[in-house]
Amino acid sequence: MRLLPKDDALARLQTTAARGCGMCEVAHDAEPIASSEHAVAVLDRYACRPGHVLVVLRRHAERIAALPWHEYAAMQRLAWEVAGAIEAVLAPRRIYIAALGSAVPLATSFPHVHLHVIPLADGGDVDRPANVLTWGHGMYVFESDAEERELRVRLRGALPRS
Numbered sequence: 765m766r767l768l769p770k771d772d773a774l775a776r777l778q779t780t781a782a783r784g785c786g787m788c789e790v791a792h793d794a795e796p797i798a799s800s801e802h803a804v805a806v807l808d809r810y811a812c813r814p815g816h817v818l819v820v821l822r823r824h825a826e827r828i829a830a831l832p833w834h835e836y837a838a839m840q841r842l843a844w845e846v847a848g849a850i851e852a853v854l855a856p857r858r859i860y861i862a863a864l865g866s867a868v869p870l871a872t873s874f875p876h877v878h879l880h881v882i883p884l885a886d887g888g889d890v891d892r893p894a895n896v897l898t899w900g901h902g903m904y905v906f907e908s909d910a911e912e913r914e915l916r917v918r919l920r921g922a923l924p925r926s
Contacts, residue, residue, distance in 0.1 A: 765905060773903040785874055786876075787874045788876060790804075790818065803838050807915060811882075812880070813883055815854045845924055860880070860884065882897075
């Protein structure tokens with residue numbers, strides 16, 4: 765992966781902008797690392813850190829409190845499973861799991877319920893939440909489809925067996 769400056773990442777994002785809810789498109793169109801009846805886990809193509817995974821609710825909902833427990837629990841289960849795979853494959857110093865999303869659709873965020881599973885390699889000031897959960901420092905993008913596919917396959921192989 766390579767780090768794109770914020771302006772370059774935003775310009776690139778504009779060329780692939782979603783027609784509706786971007787997270788709905790991700791939930792239905794992206795190649796998953798893992799999935800359940802209620803959610804999918806996919807590599808973030810505009811990642812805060814290499815290995816950043818999104819866990820996206822399959823149906824459109826904009827508030828966590830609006831979800832029945834079984835849907836929310838399914839998302840958290842998937843985030844937990846993916847975090848274990850990230851630990852095994854990337855050996856990060858720490859992993860953040862965050863429920864983020866904007867109140868209205870933006871170029872960089874959507875109100876659709878989703879979780880971020882973000883591996884942190886440094887552990888120092890660069891990995892403080894304010895420095896990780898921002899587009900200000902740029903975003904990591906895959907160099908090629910093959911690079912993305914290779915990481916997805918490695919993470920799938922490290923998922924717990926049911």
